[in-house]
Amino acid sequence: MRPEIERRLRLNTDLAARVLTAFIREEVEKAGFQRVILGLSGGIDSALAAYLAARALGPERVQAVMMPYRTSSPASLEDARRVVDDLGLPALTVPITPAVDAYFEQMDALLGEPAPPLRRGNRMARERMATLFDLSAHFGALVLGTSNKTELLLGYGTQFGDMASALNPIGDLYKYQVRQLAAAVGVPPSILNKAPSADLWEDQTDERELGFGYDEADEVLYQLVDLRLSVEEIAARGYDERFVRLLAGRVRRNQYKRKPPIIAKLSGRTVGVDFRYLRDWGL
Amino acid sequence: MTQRIQVALGQVRPVLGDVGKNVDKHLEWMEEARRRGADVVVFPELGLTGYQVMDLTLEVARPLSHPDITRLVRESRGIDVVFSFVEESEAHLFHIASVYASGGDIRAVHRKVYLPTYGMFDEGRYLAAGSGFHTFQSRLGQTGMLICEDAWHVSSPYLLALGGATCLVLPSASPARNVMEQGDFGSQAFWRQLLQVYAQLFGVYIVFVNRVGFEDGVSFFGGSGVVSPLGEWVYEAPSIEEGLYTAEIDPGVIRRARYGTPMLRDERADLVWRALGRLVDGGWRG
Numbered sequence: 226m227r228p229e230i231e232r233r234l235r236l237n238t239d240l241a242a243r244v245l246t247a248f249i250r251e252e253v254e255k256a257g258f259q260r261v262i263l264g265l266s267g268g269i270d271s272a273l274a275a276y277l278a279a280r281a282l283g284p285e286r287v288q289a290v291m292m293p294y295r296t297s298s299p300a301s302l303e304d305a306r307r308v309v310d311d312l313g314l315p316a317l318t319v320p321i322t323p324a325v326d327a328y329f330e331q332m333d334a335l336l337g338e339p340a341p342p343l344r345r346g347n348r349m350a351r352e353r354m355a356t357l358f359d360l361s362a363h364f365g366a367l368v369l370g371t372s373n374k375t376e377l378l379l380g381y382g383t384q385f386g387d388m389a390s391a392l393n394p395i396g397d398l399y400k401y402q403v404r405q406l407a408a409a410v411g412v413p414p415s416i417l418n419k420a421p422s423a424d425l426w427e428d429q430t431d432e433r434e435l436g437f438g439y440d441e442a443d444e445v446l447y448q449l450v451d452l453r454l455s456v457e458e459i460a461a462r463g464y465d466e467r468f469v470r471l472l473a474g475r476v477r478r479n480q481y482k483r484k485p486p487i488i489a490k491l492s493g494r495t496v497g498v499d500f501r502y503l504r505d506w507g508l
Numbered sequence: 509m510t511q512r513i514q515v516a517l518g519q520v521r522p523v524l525g526d527v528g529k530n531v532d533k534h535l536e537w538m539e540e541a542r543r544r545g546a547d548v549v550v551f552p553e554l555g556l557t558g559y560q561v562m563d564l565t566l567e568v569a570r571p572l573s574h575p576d577i578t579r580l581v582r583e584s585r586g587i588d589v590v591f592s593f594v595e596e597s598e599a600h601l602f603h604i605a606s607v608y609a610s611g612g613d614i615r616a617v618h619r620k621v622y623l624p625t626y627g628m629f630d631e632g633r634y635l636a637a638g639s640g641f642h643t644f645q646s647r648l649g650q651t652g653m654l655i656c657e658d659a660w661h662v663s664s665p666y667l668l669a670l671g672g673a674t675c676l677v678l679p680s681a682s683p684a685r686n687v688m689e690q691g692d693f694g695s696q697a698f699w700r701q702l703l704q705v706y707a708q709l710f711g712v713y714i715v716f717v718n719r720v721g722f723e724d725g726v727s728f729f730g731g732s733g734v735v736s737p738l739g740e741w742v743y744e745a746p747s748i749e750e751g752l753y754t755a756e757i758d759p760g761v762i763r764r765a766r767y768g769t770p771m772l773r774d775e776r777a778d779l780v781w782r783a784l785g786r787l788v789d790g791g792w793r794g
Contacts, residue, residue, distance in 0.1 A: 236687060240687045247727065248722055248725065251521075251721060251722050255523075501563045502563055502564060503524060503560050503562065503723055503724040506524060506525055506564065507524065508524060
């Protein structure tokens with residue numbers, strides 16, 4: 226990463242942690258809740274969300290849920306447990322294998338072909354989402370999101386799966402900044418230092434699946450999104466134009482994942498168009 | 509020796525769209541400020557309504573004669589108060605207004621002139637712009653009010669200073685942005701520098717009161733404070749934390765600052781007037 230971009234992606238971690246803990250505390254309490262619930266994968270994003278939530282609410286008000294599938298790496302579960310132990314969180318382990326396997330046993334037979342990894346992965350992400358929202362009702366806890374800005378921009382996540390939540394404290398942090406803040410709030414080194422993985426199949430890593438590294442992507446995304454430079458302007462700065470174009474294309478193509486469903490307008494006042502209120506209406 | 513003035517800064521977190529709750533909080537804090545011996549208490553922009561009112565505008569808007577407003581005005585005995593809300597005119601224009609009330613009466617009303625409608629801001633969609641800056645006499649001395657974005661136009665404090673103001677009251681709802689830099693938020697750092705420059709150039713005290721709290725993930729940074737005509741932040745409230753804070757204004761400082769750095773004395777309003785006249789007559793985009 227070029228030093229001038231690196232410098233601009235450097236976080237004031239103390240201030241960022243203060244804002245994000247205040248965000249969690251205030252949004253949870255004014256919505257009339259006392260607790261949050263989140264899925265802990267063993268990765269850095271959900272670990273960071275857990276540390277911020279524990280700091281905001283106290284660990285007893287942060288319900289952790291581990292939801293391994295049979296192919297999930299045992300090391301991931303171990304790392305998730307490390308977070309639970311380090312913070313002293315109430316935790317539940319809910320294997321999703323029976324539900325996911327039962328679904329595909331039936332669906333593969335109905336369709337007459339085995340589901341490819343992408344469908345299987347999406348189903349796992351949505352099984353975890355459905356579990357979290359069910360437990361949300363049981364515990365009276367808001368679901369905390371764990372998608373970072375890099376994933377949201379690239380659309381590297383499952384719509385209505387891991388991208389679904391009530392509150393997302395880390396959605397405006399690039400992966401590069403997630404690492405800084407995670408280190409600052411005390412996320413264990415084994416989590417900080419491993420290769421990021423959605424862990425949807427064996428030996429998956431994000432960077433292998435995406436075809437590029439997060440630092441590389443963040444460097445370009447920052448210039449596209451935050452500095453509002455065009456593809457041509459970034460290429461003129463000496464970046465590979467094909468790569469910049471690839472990222473810009475991904476950002477555009479995945480806009481649908483970042484928006485609620487669109488509604489056909491018929492009336493004079495339409496939800497999502499000209500019925501304009503914040504979600505914090507009356508809070 | 510000049511009488512020092514105690515100013516309370518009501519760095520509140522308003523409830524979005526619940527005027528009743530916000531009025532109650534303002535009344536409680538006025539009482540607390542009075543108990544602490546404050547002469548004036550200042551609340552932030554749209555402290556009675558919340559900031560992003562959008563389509564709530566119709567529900568939260570109040571004429572000056574509305575009981576919610578007269579209740580606050582009536583309580584301005586023993587303490588002056590500056591509060592802000594969506595004001596509805598007789599012609600049903602909706603303004604972001606701030607009221608200065610004293611002794612149970614309204615002394616001045618300022619309607620926000622510059623409504624930011626760009627980037628994350630959308631005020632111009634719902635609200636009407638005010639039409640001027642006026643000074644008035646108050647416990648703070650000759651006073652002028654600005655609301656948030658008004659202060660991002662250099663002509664606003666300039667006009668108030670030329671109009672005789674020695675104290676500018678600046679209720680704000682400024683969001684925290686850019687935590688990338690060391691120290692303050694990027695947006696807060698800009699405010700700090702801006703107000704220091706104004707205070708020093710125009711020889712005025714500035715009372716800056718910025719709200720806190722979140723609205724749909726957007727946080728308002730607080731960091732209210734008082735800047736002296738010497739360009740010093742004589743008091744700074746914490747950022748992010750809700751609270752009632754008190755600061756002191758020493759009118760003697762205005763006298764010394766204006767003697768030592770007499771920029772306002774040397775200002776050429778006549779020259780500016782002629783030059784602006786030529787620009788406007790010559791078809792300047794306005």
